[in-house]
Amino acid sequence: MVAPRVYEALSQPVVGHLDPFFFEISDQVRRLIGHVYSTENDFNLAISGTGSAGMEAAVSNFAEPGRKFALLTNGFFADRIGEMARRQGAEVVRLAKPWGEPFDPQEAREFIRRERPRVAAFVQAETSTGMFNQAKAICEAAREVDALTIADCVTSLGAMPVLVDDNGIDVAYSCTQKGLSCPPGLAPMTVSPRALERLKARPAPPPSWYLDLLLLDTYYVGRKYHHTASATLLYALREGLALAAEEGLENRWERHRRNHLAFVAGIEAMGLRMHVPEGHRLWTLNTPRVPEGVSDALARQYLLEKRGIEIAGGFGPLAGKVFRIGLMGHGSTGKNVLLVLEGLESALRDQGYEPAGDGRAAAEKALAVSA
Ligand SMILES: Cc1ncc(COP(=O)(O)O)c(C=O)c1O
CATH class of the missing domain: 3.40.640.10 (Type I PLP-dependent aspartate aminotransferase-like (Major domain))
Structure with missing residues (x-):
């Protein structure tokens, strides 16, 4: 953005x-x-x-x-x-x-x-x-x-x-x-x-x-x-x-780190897993794995058409296996974390995937703790 x-x-x-x-x-x-x-x-x-x-x-x-x-x-x-x-x-x-x-x-x-x-x-x-x-x-x-x-x-x-x-x-x-x-x-x-x-x-x-x-x-x-x-x-x-x-560079890094961690908290609360091991993840580009039985293309289409949110899919060996979700620069905000989690939850439900828990609530909690 x-x-x-x-x-x-x-x-x-x-x-x-x-x-x-x-x-x-x-x-x-x-x-x-x-x-x-x-x-x-x-x-x-x-x-x-x-x-x-x-x-x-x-x-x-x-x-x-x-x-x-x-x-x-x-x-x-x-x-x-x-x-x-x-x-x-x-x-x-x-x-x-x-x-x-x-x-x-x-x-x-x-x-x-x-x-x-x-x-x-x-x-x-x-x-x-x-x-x-x-x-x-x-x-x-x-x-x-x-x-x-x-x-x-x-x-x-x-x-x-x-x-x-x-x-x-x-x-x-x-x-x-x-x-x-x-x-x-x-x-x-x-x-x-x-x-x-x-x-x-x-x-x-x-x-x-x-x-x-x-x-x-x-x-x-x-x-x-x-x-x-x-x-x-x-x-x-x-x-x-x-x-x-x-x-301030340190403040900017911290903003990205905080929003990334809140996003991950939301993803994990929904029962999804991140592709990259903890401690090695980008704070700018998040790659949750696409759950079994879900089409990443349909989920991305849903997000774009119903929510106006553009995320990317995996390619090469990760085609169909991960979502690539950018939260960077001006776009790395707590509000965007919640928006994309909510949108993703709806997109997954649309394909019959039942999230394990409330991603938005978990992210909100993480954001409140780090505020
Ligand atoms: C890590 C990395 N290197 C190089 C490039 C190439 O940059 P550009 O598409 O601006 O030419 C990209 C693009 O996304 C990238 O992510």
Whole structure:
């Protein structure tokens, strides 16, 4: 859901892509990107393009042809990173887990120590499964073998503790349409000084001209034309980032955590189970399992048509097995938790499923306790 202040920002007059005001806003955005990622990195920017453009920028600048690229994958989006790295000519080596199963930190460490890659990549918030992957062990092991780390933070930024510096992540990218409550179209990104050194020492420039980070730096910092970036999307992102900073990152994380826990309390009271084990769940994207005998497609259709609520279904190995319910950014509220639980209960009853208990009451109780 787009925040009302972001909608207002979207209606402001468009200036040129080399206008001094454009660079004033882009400088603010770069500073605020650093804040929301909890990093001291100077090299922050918003790539023109969606989250996948952020992913491609990370991969095309840091994957190297013929060199090892280690992928820790337990979901759809990590596999997309692997596909991009393969297309860059990197030798992709994988540590794969079933969708929604956490990595054992020791196993992750041993994998990286054994493979000694140039880059190790993982998805911090895997939207295909609802799982939060811990960065620390991966980043520590990568440093031991002088590998860079790439973290996909598309569904964590602005909603969960990404903690780039504390975790030692070198390259992180995200999107604007999730935790930051903006429309899609930009990919906020941050790069560590260590990664920047590696980039400058590349024997050949990255194959992608449009996503070449050093060229983009000559635009946003050097003020020289590179492409015609959208002032409108930059206004929106500035507003979305300012909203996060004004709320306070810790308060924002806590809001997401509280609403997620209330949602889970409601789901469990209804007799449903969460797909991801406790302690590894995203606070932004919830994946209750579809109960036996229920069609997830019919339930989603019911919610959309009768309640005006859009939720997603599982795909790949989780097709028909989980619901994917987003409660993020401006949309993560106690009221929305209750609305979606109530709607889901009706949708399930409509298919003859009798909930074990009152989901709404359990969520209300959880919200009251944490208030
Ligand atoms: C974890 C993750 N990575 C990457 C992407 C790709 O982002 P986009 O669809 O904005 O290109 C998504 C999209 O949902 C995602 O959830």
